[in-house]
Amino acid sequence: MIPKIKINHQIHAKELRVITDTGEVLGVLSLGDALKKAGEAGLDLIEISPNAVPPVAKIMDYGKFQYQQSKKQKETKARAHVTETKSLQVKIGTSEHDLELKAKNASKWLKEGHRVKIALFLVGRSKYADMEFKKERLDRILNLISEEYRMSGEPVKGPKGISIILERAAKKQ
Numbered sequence: 440m441i442p443k444i445k446i447n448h449q450i451h452a453k454e455l456r457v458i459t460d461t462g463e464v465l466g467v468l469s470l471g472d473a474l475k476k477a478g479e480a481g482l483d484l485i486e487i488s489p490n491a492v493p494p495v496a497k498i499m500d501y502g503k504f505q506y507q508q509s510k511k512q513k514e515t516k517a518r519a520h521v522t523e524t525k526s527l528q529v530k531i532g533t534s535e536h537d538l539e540l541k542a543k544n545a546s547k548w549l550k551e552g553h554r555v556k557i558a559l560f561l562v563g564r565s566k567y568a569d570m571e572f573k574k575e576r577l578d579r580i581l582n583l584i585s586e587e588y589r590m591s592g593e594p595v596k597g598p599k600g601i602s603i604i605l606e607r608a609a610k611k612q
Contacts, residue, residue, distance in 0.1 A: 445486040446501055447474060452486075452494045460499035467493055524554040524604070531565050531576050542583035549586040549607045557581075561600035573601055581605075 445451075450470060457465040457473045460482065468476070477484040477498045485504050488495035497504075525548045527541050545555045559577050561568075577594060587608040594603045 444504075445489065446483050447477070450484065450486050450494075450496065452489075454493045455484075455486075455496040456491070456493050457484075458487075458495065458497045460497065460503075465498075473498075520552060522553055524556050526556045526558065527580075528558050528560050529577075529580055530560045530562070531568075531573075538580050539583055542580055542585070545580075545584050545605070546586040549584070549588050549605065552607060554591070555588075555605045556602055557605065558597075558602040559594075559600045566600070577601065577603065 452470060454467050454469055455473050457468050457476065459465060459480075465473075465476065473484050473496060480498055482498050483501040483504075484496050484498055485501060486494055486496050525545075527545055529538065529541060533541075545557065548555050557577065557580060559573060561573070574594060581603075584605075588605040589608045591604045591606050594601045
């Protein structure tokens, strides 16, 4: 949420460090003098940094100030990339073709910057199989992934099988 911006007579500080819209520093002025200068220029006095000592105020058009603020917010929102953890489920008997399709999806997700959780789903007596056998089955799909990745830990044993989380590998300089 945007903090409330104080303009003109809403400002309560006794003294302000005043800047013009061109960036020229007018120095520390009393509130009355600052309002008078803004009035002479036909612009508003906008409190930019209320926590500074003395608070910083800028003489400029309030509409222009609001436009610049919203533009900055949109830019930061556009630059922010949300990473998700995508999930794939593989069973011990999954065919090669199905593994290739799942590996293709995992590669695509890794390329987009997401994390991928691959779960080897175990049913029946396969739950009690040797851990090396389970890791070898998990390696079947890991070998098919074309994108560079790194494992964010060892395979984790869970109630329904084993799972591993993959992240995109850092690019080499």
